[in-house]
Structure formats: C-alpha cells, structure tokens
Amino acid sequence: xxxxxxxxxxxxxxxFTNNGISEQGxxxxxxxxxxxxxxxxAMLSKLGHKTAFIGKxxxxxxxxxxxxxxxxxxxxxxxxRLDQExxxxxxxVQTLPGGDRDFSFYRNQGAxxxxxxxxxxxxxxxxxxxxxxxxxxxxxxxxRQATKKAIEIAKGAGAILTFDPNxxxxxxxxxEEAHKQMAYGLEQCDVLKISDNEIQWxxxxxxxxxxxxxxxxxxxxxxxxxxxxxxxxxxxWKDCCVEVPAFIQKNTIETTGAGDTFLGSCLHFILDxxxxxxxxxxxxxxxxxxxxxxxxxxxxxxxxxVMPSYEEVEEKLNILxxxxxxx
Numbered sequence: 001x002x003x004x005x006x007x008x009x010x011x012x013x014x015x016f017t018n019n020g021i022s023e024q025g026x027x028x029x030x031x032x033x034x035x036x037x038x039x040x041x042a043m044l045s046k047l048g049h050k051t052a053f054i055g056k057x058x059x060x061x062x063x064x065x066x067x068x069x070x071x072x073x074x075x076x077x078x079x080x081r082l083d084q085e086x087x088x089x090x091x092x093v094q095t096l097p098g099g100d101r102d103f104s105f106y107r108n109q110g111a112x113x114x115x116x117x118x119x120x121x122x123x124x125x126x127x128x129x130x131x132x133x134x135x136x137x138x139x140x141x142x143x144r145q146a147t148k149k150a151i152e153i154a155k156g157a158g159a160i161l162t163f164d165p166n167x168x169x170x171x172x173x174x175x176e177e178a179h180k181q182m183a184y185g186l187e188q189c190d191v192l193k194i195s196d197n198e199i200q201w202x203x204x205x206x207x208x209x210x211x212x213x214x215x216x217x218x219x220x221x222x223x224x225x226x227x228x229x230x231x232x233x234x235x236x237w238k239d240c241c242v243e244v245p246a247f248i249q250k251n252t253i254e255t256t257g258a259g260d261t262f263l264g265s266c267l268h269f270i271l272d273x274x275x276x277x278x279x280x281x282x283x284x285x286x287x288x289x290x291x292x293x294x295x296x297x298x299x300x301x302x303x304x305x306v307m308p309s310y311e312e313v314e315e316k317l318n319i320l321x322x323x324x325x326x327x
Contacts, residue, residue: 004076005049005271007128007159009150010037010137011112012055012070012080013089014062015256017301029092031062032256032302033069035112036134036166039257039303043264043293045074046307049271052076052124054150055137058088058111069305079121086111093256105171113140117149125150126157130267134166138181139173151188160275163189164263167198186219190275193225193263212236222275225266227259233291235266235283242280244287247295247316257303258294264307265290292316 015034022028041051053075057063059082066088070077089110094102107113115137125131131154137147155161163185172178182202186192192215196208203211212224216236224236232245269286270278296308296316 002127002129003050004052004124004128006041006044006130006132006267007052007054007125007154008037008041008132009054009115009147010134011035011089012038012053012057012066013091013110013112014066015302016090016092017254017256018094019301030301033066033304034091034256034302035304036136036164036260037132038070038075039260039307040132040164040264040267041075042073042304043261043307044267047265047268047310049268050076052079052128054079054115054120054124056081056083056086056111056115056119058082058086059084060088062088062090063111073305073307079124081115081119083111083114086114089113093254103168103170105168107171112137113143115143115146117146120146120150120153122153125153125159128154128157128159129271130162131155131159132162132164132267133185134164135178135181135185136166136168136171138184139171139178144181148184155188160191160270161189162191162193162263162267164193164259165198165202166259167201186215186221189221191223191225191267191270192221193227193259193266195259196226196228196231199226208234223270223278225263227262227294233262233287235287237278237283240280240283242283242287244284244291247292247320249295249299252295252298253301255298258298261297261303261307262290262294265293265313288317288322289313 012035015032016029019028019030045051086109089112090106092104138144165182199211203214205211226234234243293313300306
C-alpha cells in the first residue's frame with residue numbers, strides 16, 4: 001500500500017547563514033536547519049502531504065535539534081539515525097554581491113556520510129509514491145551504496161524517482177567523480193530538477209536548449225525542470241516546453257532553499273495530477289505556483305521551518321491577477 005507521498009534520502013545539516021555584524025564588528029551567523037532533501041519534504045508537508053526522511057545526524061546538540069525540527073514540520077523522522085561517533089554536518093553560507101552564495105562545509109566524517117545500506121528501511125521505500133535523492137549522498141562510498149540500494153528498492157516498488165544534483169564542488173574529491181555520480185542519477189530518475197549552472201557544467205553547452213536536448217536524448221527523462229534564477233523556470237515534458245518568469249521580490253534576503261521550495265511545489269502537482277497525464281496548462285500552473293513559493297522563501301532566513309502555505313502562495317498569485325486552476 002502506497003501510504004506515504006514522498007520519501008527522501010540525503011543530508012540534514014545546520015546552515016549557518018549571515019545575520020549581520022556584531023557591535024564589535026564580528027560576523028554573526030544564524031543556525032538554520034537545512035539540507036536540500038528535507039527542504040523539499042518540508043514544502044510538501046506544508047502542502048498537506050505525508051513525507052518521511054532517511055538520513056543520519058550526530059548524536060549531539062545539533063543532531064537532536066534537527067530531529068526535533070523534522071517532527072515540528074511533520075516530516076516522519078523515524079528513519080533518521082543518530083551517530084554516536086560522527087558529528088552533525090555544518091555548512092556556513094555567505095551571500096555574495098549579486099545573490100550568489102559561497103558554501104564552507106564542515107563534513108570531514110560528518111554524520112550524513114556515515115549512513116550505510118544495512119540502515120535502509122525497505123518497507124518505508126516500498127510504501128512511497130515518490131523517492132527523492134541528490135548527489136550529496138553520493139560523495140562517499142558508504143552513503144553512496146546506501147543511496148543506490150534505496151534507489152533500487154524504490155524503483156522496484158514502482159515509485160517515481162526524482163533527482164536534484166545540487167552540485168557542491170567543494171564536497172567532491174574530484175569533479176570527474178561528481179560527473180560520474182550525477183550521470184548515475186540521471187540514468188535513474190523520472191523527474192530531474194536542474195539549475196542553469198549545473199546543466200552548463202554537466203553537458204558543456206552554454207545554450208540551455210542544447211543542454212536539455214542532450215539530456216533528453218541520452219537519458220530519456222520524462223520531465224525536466226530547469227531553474228534559471230531571476231529568469232524563472234522551464235519545464236520540458238514530451239515535446240512540450242513551458243517557461244514562466246520569476247517573481248522578483250524587493251525584500252529578498254537570500255536564495256538558500258529556493259530551488260528546494262520550487263521542486264517541492266512541483267512534486268505537489270505531480271502527486272495530484274500524475275506524471276503521465278500532465279498537460280501544458282497544468283505545467284504552466286505548476287511553474288507559476290512553484291516560482292511564487294520560491295520567491296516567498298527568498299524573503300526568509302533558512303527554509304525548512306518557514307515554508308509558505310498553500311493559501312499564502314495563492315494569495316500572492318491572486319494579487320497579481322494570475323488566475324489558477326483548482327488543485
């Protein structure tokens with residue numbers, strides 16, 4: 001019985017984001033719960049879906065805070081392991097002029113990479129309609145094998161597989177290995193969410209259309225979601241390409257979690273309408289909703305605990321006079 005909407009596997013960590021300067025002139029950082037897979041689940045939970053997470057944190061102060069946060073936002077944390085040897089992974093996020101971000105990770109034997117394949121709950125994956133994963137759980141051999149086992153189980157149980165590369169070069173021993181593992185993810189997925197810089201890096205094509213065509217021909221991915229920052233997003237499904245502009249916010253703080261919020265919103269539509277029965281009209285509404293949800297999250301610090309509600313996104317769209325289909 002498929003009684004869980006989405007299960008995700010991957011990293012759960014603390015994002016330390018810039019929060020101004022102290023009276024003594026020191027940079028202040030705010031500890032925000034983060035990790036791309038859980039951000040996606042948090043948006044889905046906010047939209048009323050049943051979600052669960054598979055991962056590992058340290059049996060430490062931050063690990064317990066993260067577990068409590070998952071429970072707070074209604075993500076099933078029963079498969080979140082606490083490692084007594086490794087510490088919870090930390091990331092320091094610096095927003096650069098122009099909106100780009102610089103990440104510094106503290107992950108040398110971080111708990112998230114210690115997840116092993118014998119810690120994967122087969123029954124949980126068999127009960128899920130969608131299984132979501134990225135590449136941060138494929139940077140090291142132990143967690144890579146756990147990820148691949150989860151993919152095998154989920155695919156065998158007929159789940160839709162969704163993949164967000166979420167490339168972080170600093171976490172790889174080599175970019176050649178990153179390319180190899182990203183290719184593996186592309187081979188497995190039914191839905192790909194990829195950013196503008198990631199598709200250019202992976203395919204070598206500066207032109208997005210050429211990059212998308214390469215991915216479609218080589219990997220035959222049914223639905224590709226391309227996020228292009230301030231330009232908005234595109235969806236490629238069958239022979240259909242739909243593009244929707246971004247909703248720029250004057251009070252944007254940072255963009256951490258925007259792509260995850262966008263993807264979680266898209267998966268909401270896929271759960272409601274199905275992957276095989278999408279239409280151009282549904283995809284356009286999906287991108288409008290998802291772009292607006294992503295725009296809202298850029299006005300908040302962090303993402304996991306502060307996802308926008310369905311009503312909030314709908315209200316923002318109505319203010320702009322963008323009528324929506326009933327979902």
